[in-house]
Amino acid sequence: MPRLEEGVRRKNIRALESCIKSNHGLLVGWLTKKVGNHDDASDVAQDVYMRVYRFANVEVIENPQALLFKTAANLAINELKRRGRILRRHVQVDDDSVAGQVAELPAEGPTPEEVVDHKQDIDAMKRAIGALPEKPRAAFIMNRFEDKTYAAIAVELGVSESTVEKYMMDALKRLRVRLSSKQGAAILPLPRKGRRGKTGKS
Amino acid sequence: MMAMNKNQDREEQAASWVVDLFSGDNRINKNPEREAWYSEDARNADAFDKLKSLVENLDQVGEQALQEEWERELHAEADARKRQRWIAGFSSLAAGLVVAAVMTVSMWVGLPEPVSYETGKGQRSTIALADGSVLHLNTDTRVTALLEDGERHVTLERGEAFFDVKRDENRPFFVKAGKTQVRVLGTEFNVRLGASANIVSVLSGLVSVSQKSGDESVAQEIVQLHAGEQAEHDTAQQMAVVESFDEGAVMAWRSGKAAYHETPLSLVVEDLNRYFKKPLQIADASLADLPVTGTFNVTDQNVVVDALESAFSLMAVKRIDGVILLYARET
Structure with a gap:
């Protein structure tokens, strides 16, 4: 060294x-x-x-x-x-049977073009989150990446739960505008383990 | 034009339902209204799914985003400390000067930011908040105030404070003291953080006392207090004992006094020690339950000790480390 x-x-x-x-x-x-x-x-x-x-x-x-x-x-x-307290989605596997894990594997590796695209998407995503206004960004990050409920976020930010919902709404709308302009590219799901999937129609 | 509005509405609705889905609140993870909206129109489902997967897709940058956010948090805290040190420099000056300094700071900063105020042992201070409310801090007290457009928040981090809240129907005023949360529109009340219970005493108006348990549920209202009522809120038991109270005794501190009525000496000592750098300590266990009635001027510890000695047949001995030991006087 x-x-x-x-x-x-x-x-x-x-x-x-x-x-x-x-x-x-x-x-x-x-x-x-x-x-x-x-x-x-x-x-x-x-x-x-x-x-x-x-x-x-x-x-x-x-x-x-x-x-x-x-x-x-x-x-x-x-x-x-x-401790498994945060970012659980990244390792959580919905179905942990062998069949489930095999099903999670991509059929083919990404092509070089896809790798480049992916890197650009990653940068765009990071920038989009970083560009959010302070309060909506804090609420969004706590909710999505620290797995905190709106009630917990409200306590931490010292605001009401309905204010937290307003922040989330604001964050989501801004992210949608920024990230769906490039038609489809940024919202294409990428192969990775353990996407936590619950649809609205559960 | 009509169709466009419809689509905008749909996008707006989709966002609001995705927000609903992410609340983390299990009660509404299954929301029949949301599900009805979802299956009502394929375009609804499409807008919802698109936004939901867009957001879920961001999970892959979660770690980096969190890392950046936490770095920002640390830098912000470091900056806030620098500011606080600057404000703290003024707090030893007269209360009037503190008010002027704080007002200058908040005007200068412009945006709502939490501001902290502190008193040391034996100090008192009066703070005028920008909304017209006035805070009186008792000895060894720390509060942080954040005045937002829609809500006003003060956290009592330590000690005791009297709140004279300027009435504003559209801007509820919240006081957080440990797990006790108080909500008012405009009232006068006193809050004291205690070891086993927090005490809220109301002089005028209506005060709602509630508690947040853990980090999951919304605040549970424990009790509503009217003028002349006092709640001793035991947060471990999640309950409050409501009584009428002696206004003179509770408010005595505002004029630098402490008043007791048939209070055991052990509690009197504990209460008085909030004001003194050199604590009192009962040396004879037999004295602990001695009933004390009287009003003490807490601005001078020597006068307090003299009064205790002469009125209650005690003898005070100063130990080498400054602690003042109270003995029963041999008669």
Whole structure:
């Protein structure tokens, strides 16, 4: 592993240390909200610090706070995924019999064109979500990716449930406008495991 | 033209039914109205399915979207802390100055954003909110206020506060204190966060006290309080004891006093310690139930200790760590 010149490395570490010091309380507080208790939050925070330290030995860090937050967000997601608390749809298989799993497999691999298209779709989707106004975006992400009910989101955002519904409505309409303009491309289901499927006609 | 409106309506309806489907509320996961609309017209079903699969398709960028959102959250919190430190610098000044500073901040920021106010031990403070409501904070108290267009929210995070809420029919005012939620339109009431129960005391108007249990259900109304009524809301038991209350005693803190009537010394000490950096402690267990009646000026701890000593035959001894031990005086 390449190492940085000693002076640069020290400067790196010093900047990181002072950044950790001033953000430790904030990070543990935020992690406690995400992982549910202070002890686990402290563990995750320690893990974050260890990783950024290792990184600081080999790379110049331009913005220590941004790196710290990126790592914290990433490890918090990993921790909740490990517990199966979030993003469950991504691994959940409706039918877990062997036949069901075989049925989930695509008949053929994607063609190179499809791979390129897919990558563009992915970017478009990310940008569409990122471009939502703050409150609708927060509500949408909590509902879809953190599996939170509108009631829970209402508590977290400090608004009524009907306001959460308004945010969701707003988010959905904006996403529809942005993503269905490219006729069909972005809404073509892609081969992947475990799409949670309940239709309105259940 | 007509057909176009119909289609717009259909798209609008589809969106609203997809929102309904995603509520996460099992009661409406099967919604007969939605199902009827769905099977009524193939175009309805098509609009619904298209939007639903568009949204579900976004699950594949869920992790990245969540990562970005959480980073944004952290950066926002870091920025908010910087702002708060700036506001906190003013809180040690006179209340009037705090009000002026906070108003300047909210005018300067423009958008509704949560703002926090805090008092230390022994401090009191008065805050004028932008909607005309006034908050009085007792000792060691922290509140966060968020005034939105349709709703006003204040969270009592610690301590005790008196709310003089400006009446606005179109903008209900919510106070959250632990698991206790209070909803009013315009009233005067006091809320105190306690270890086992939160206490809501109403001076005027009507106050609805409810509780959110866990994160799934809507707030359950526990009780409605009228002027002169007080609820001791035990959130663990999800119940409240409603009584009339002594307005003088509950509101004494507004003038820097604490009033007790036949209150056991143990509770008096616990209550007084909210105000003092150097806590009182009962050293003789036999004193715990000693009934205390009287009004104390809590702005000066020495005066309080002197009064306790002379009126209740106690002896106060200061321990090396500053704790003031109360002994029964040998007679």
